[in-house]
Amino acid sequence: MDKPRIGYIGLGVMGGALARRLVREHKLTVFDLSPERCAAFAALGATVAASPAEVGAASDIVLTCLPTSAQVKEVIFGDNDGLIRGLQPGALIADQTSGATVATRAMAADLEKLGITLIDAPVSGGPQGADAGTIAIMVGGSAEQYARVAPVLSVISPNTAHVGPLGAGHTLKAVNNMMSAANRLLAFEAVGIAAANGLDPAIVVDMINKSSGRNSATLAVFPNNILTDNFEARFTMALMEKDVALAAELAGASFAHLTLTPLILRNYRMGIERFGRNGDIHEMLRFYEEAGGTKIAKKQP
Numbered sequence: 001m002d003k004p005r006i007g008y009i010g011l012g013v014m015g016g017a018l019a020r021r022l023v024r025e026h027k028l029t030v031f032d033l034s035p036e037r038c039a040a041f042a043a044l045g046a047t048v049a050a051s052p053a054e055v056g057a058a059s060d061i062v063l064t065c066l067p068t069s070a071q072v073k074e075v076i077f078g079d080n081d082g083l084i085r086g087l088q089p090g091a092l093i094a095d096q097t098s099g100a101t102v103a104t105r106a107m108a109a110d111l112e113k114l115g116i117t118l119i120d121a122p123v124s125g126g127p128q129g130a131d132a133g134t135i136a137i138m139v140g141g142s143a144e145q146y147a148r149v150a151p152v153l154s155v156i157s158p159n160t161a162h163v164g165p166l167g168a169g170h171t172l173k174a175v176n177n178m179m180s181a182a183n184r185l186l187a188f189e190a191v192g193i194a195a196a197n198g199l200d201p202a203i204v205v206d207m208i209n210k211s212s213g214r215n216s217a218t219l220a221v222f223p224n225n226i227l228t229d230n231f232e233a234r235f236t237m238a239l240m241e242k243d244v245a246l247a248a249e250l251a252g253a254s255f256a257h258l259t260l261t262p263l264i265l266r267n268y269r270m271g272i273e274r275f276g277r278n279g280d281i282h283e284m285l286r287f288y289e290e291a292g293g294t295k296i297a298k299k300q301p
Contacts, residue, residue, distance in 0.1 A: 007059030011037040015065030017130035056086025069103035089115030101167040122173035140169035178247035187217035196292030231299040238277035
């Protein structure tokens with residue numbers, strides 16, 4: 001059986017890393033607003049399209065990876081050059097954006113009227129995981145839809161799973177990212193408290209990683225970024241705020257008196273106020289350094 005024709009829209013830090021895995025084994029048609037990113041993929045053998053519509057016309061399956069669901073909607077339904085201007089009935093869109101469950105379901109309902117399928121397939125593991133082929137891919141859709149797209153996604157990573165019906169992937173990604181956001185703040189606060197009381201941050205992190213308090217931030221963020229000169233996470237305050245806000249929306253009124261998510265969201269909104277929407281999420285550590293009158297990160301502003 002011939003391989004399906006694959007398109008990819010959104011070649012940023014994450015989308016680019018995912019698409020680079022695909023271009024190794026598939027004839028890939030790509031689109032991005034950045035000419036530089038497109039040129040880099042042309043050099044890898046991909047065909048660069050002039051619009052999303054052109055990607056659609058050349059593809060049976062299109063993957064998208066954009067900052068928000070609003071941008072996904074514009075790419076799909078854009079008046080003059082949206083994907084639907086090129087896609088044929090029977091085509092499938094797999095959205096790898098960290099998107100909104102409700103918005104995805106609404107778009108899928110509109111696309112179904114055109115004979116086009118939309119599923120969600122967000123990822124977790126960062127650009128490094130995408131480059132290494134170890135990233136987790138969480139797919140929401142029917143069993144039949146998953147079976148159709150799984151061979152394509154497995155080229156990106158074997159760590160791919162059908163997690164439930166349409167929207168389940170976005171739901172799982174939102175709560176995962178909320179936990180990641182919380183773990184980061186909790187680790188910053190814990191090490192900040194210890195440093196303010198005279199302990200060496202490096203020793204604190206080392207011992208926490210041998211104890212019950214360890215998490216992804218103490219195991220990876222501190223040794224790889226905070227305690228080295230490689231401070232940047234390459235993930236913005238605005239993107240983290242968006243992800244936590246999605247989880248807060250999903251939590252709903254039933255968790256109003258239990259959930260920690262609004263508190264996490266409030267903290268990242270403080271980060272946006274202080275460091276800007278494009279500020280790096282590791283800058284949140286500066287609040288704890290200042291409050292404790294200590295220096296924790298090796299790289300200082």
